[in-house]
Amino acid sequence: MALPPPHGHEGADGDGRKQDIGDILHQIMTITDQSLDEAQAKKHALNCHRMKPALFSVLCEIKEKTGLSIRGAQEEDPPDPQLMRLDNMLLAEGVSGPEKGGGSAAAAAAAAASGGSSDNSIEHSDYRAKLTQIRQIYHTELEKYEQACNEFTTHVMNLLREQSRTRPISPKEIERMVGIIHRKFSSIQMQLKQSTCEAVMILRSRFLDARRKRRNFSKQATEILNEYFYSHLSNPYPSEEAKEELAKKCSITVSQVSNWFGNKRIRYKKNIGKFQEEANLYAAKTAVTAAHAVAAAVQNNQTNSPTTPNSGSSGSFNLPNSGDMFMNMQSLNGDSYQGSQVGANVQSQVDTLRHVINQTGGYNDGLGGNSLYSPHNLNANGGWQDATTPSSVTSPTEGPGSVHSDTSN
DNA sequence: GTCAATGATTCCGC
DNA sequence: GCGGAATCATTGAC
Numbered sequence: 001m002a003l004p005p006p007h008g009h010e011g012a013d014g015d016g017r018k019q020d021i022g023d024i025l026h027q028i029m030t031i032t033d034q035s036l037d038e039a040q041a042k043k044h045a046l047n048c049h050r051m052k053p054a055l056f057s058v059l060c061e062i063k064e065k066t067g068l069s070i071r072g073a074q075e076e077d078p079p080d081p082q083l084m085r086l087d088n089m090l091l092a093e094g095v096s097g098p099e100k101g102g103g104s105a106a107a108a109a110a111a112a113a114s115g116g117s118s119d120n121s122i123e124h125s126d127y128r129a130k131l132t133q134i135r136q137i138y139h140t141e142l143e144k145y146e147q148a149c150n151e152f153t154t155h156v157m158n159l160l161r162e163q164s165r166t167r168p169i170s171p172k173e174i175e176r177m178v179g180i181i182h183r184k185f186s187s188i189q190m191q192l193k194q195s196t197c198e199a200v201m202i203l204r205s206r207f208l209d210a211r212r213k214r215r216n217f218s219k220q221a222t223e224i225l226n227e228y229f230y231s232h233l234s235n236p237y238p239s240e241e242a243k244e245e246l247a248k249k250c251s252i253t254v255s256q257v258s259n260w261f262g263n264k265r266i267r268y269k270k271n272i273g274k275f276q277e278e279a280n281l282y283a284a285k286t287a288v289t290a291a292h293a294v295a296a297a298v299q300n301n302q303t304n305s306p307t308t309p310n311s312g313s314s315g316s317f318n319l320p321n322s323g324d325m326f327m328n329m330q331s332l333n334g335d336s337y338q339g340s341q342v343g344a345n346v347q348s349q350v351d352t353l354r355h356v357i358n359q360t361g362g363y364n365d366g367l368g369g370n371s372l373y374s375p376h377n378l379n380a381n382g383g384w385q386d387a388t389t390p391s392s393v394t395s396p397t398e399g400p401g402s403v404h405s406d407t408s409n
Numbered sequence: 410g411t412c413a414a415t416g417a418t419t420c421c422g423c
Numbered sequence: 424g425c426g427g428a429a430t431c432a433t434t435g436a437c
Contacts, residue, residue, distance in 0.1 A: 216415070262428095267414095
């Protein structure tokens with residue numbers, strides 16, 4: 001072992017120094033074999049030994065050299081790409097970083113993807129609540145880890161400082177040890193981040209799956225859609241505006257309306273007989289509504305001016321018995337529909353309505369197969385009648401004579 | 410658990 | 424892009 005000349009002892013006798021170092025080393029080697037009291041006394045004696053600083057320095061240097069060769073490659077690790085990904089994800093999801101509404105952005109994005117229906121608000125708040133929970137857990141755990149890391153580091157540093165009095169531990173080594181501890185704790189942190197990311201992913205997938213789940217429309221929504229369908233049976237293709245209005249009324253999206261009509265058309269066509277009862281039901285309902293509306297219109301007509309055309313709601317399907325309703329009712333009466341006569345005598349229409357209502361009498365009064373809606377709306381080839389057929393004439397509420405093109409596809 | 414109903418998705422033709 | 428048709432997947436009644 002090539003020992004450099006100890007500081008402050010240059011020029012001292014070489015044999016004497018060797019003897020001193022030999023003594024110290026011997027004492028260090030035998031110190032563990034002695035009793036605690038003896039060891040303490042020896043430790044004290046060693047600390048006070050005049051050669052101690054020199055030997056300590058040398059041993060530190062040797063240790064440093066051997067340590068560097070082993071650990072050198074491990075120092076200054078580049079930032080872990082996986083950790084960076086996790087950090088970025090947590091930041092994007094609003095888990096880490098500043099509080100930004102508990103992932104409201106993610107929820108909003110999901111809402112947009114789902115068509116922007118407001119009925120998702122419950123799910124959104126649920127999602128936000130769960131994300132906030134994850135965020136809280138993450139931060140609590142992170143704090144715990146940091147606190148534990150600091151406590152452990154302090155403890156180890158104190159321990160090393162204490163030990164540095166008796167064994168060669170340089171400040172650099174203490175620093176390195178602190179680095180090791182931090183790395184260990186950051187690997188634990190990475191696990192925490194990974195788990196948090198997984199939790200967020202599961203939450204997201206569940207949220208998205210929930211949106212994909214089929215939910216039956218409300219009874220009211222189905223009623224509205226059915227009313228429209230059966231009152232436009234000759235051409236059940238709602239225009240974009242009508243779809244939007246239906247969507248609004250039913251609290252569903254336009255695409256859901258489209259889906260519903262697509263399914264309905266197919267299923268109706270496939271099994272008209274099965275839907276006959278339903279058709280009659282809605283026919284009766286709409287007929288009653290129409291009767292009320294027309295009666296009101298007549299009253300209005302009489303009180304105002306006998307020549308004033310009845311102008312009801314404009315283009316709205318609020319009163320569903322438009323178009324087909326009249327066509328069917330009139331065909332039931334044996335009357336042929338004349339578009340030019342629409343604006344004729346309102347009272348006669350009321351009479352017709354009353355007649356039909358009486359005739360159907362709740363659509364189950366022994367008329368047997370009689371139906372307000374008959375399959376004749378379908379073409380021989382299975383297609384629906386052209387939208388330009390008289391069936392698309394507007395409802396009485398739109399005012400006699402006005403022509404309403406339901407949906408011309 | 411079964412089954413019909415029903416909303417959603419996918420494929421295809423126009 | 425829209426609609427028809429087939430199909431999937433879920434719901435709700437039994």
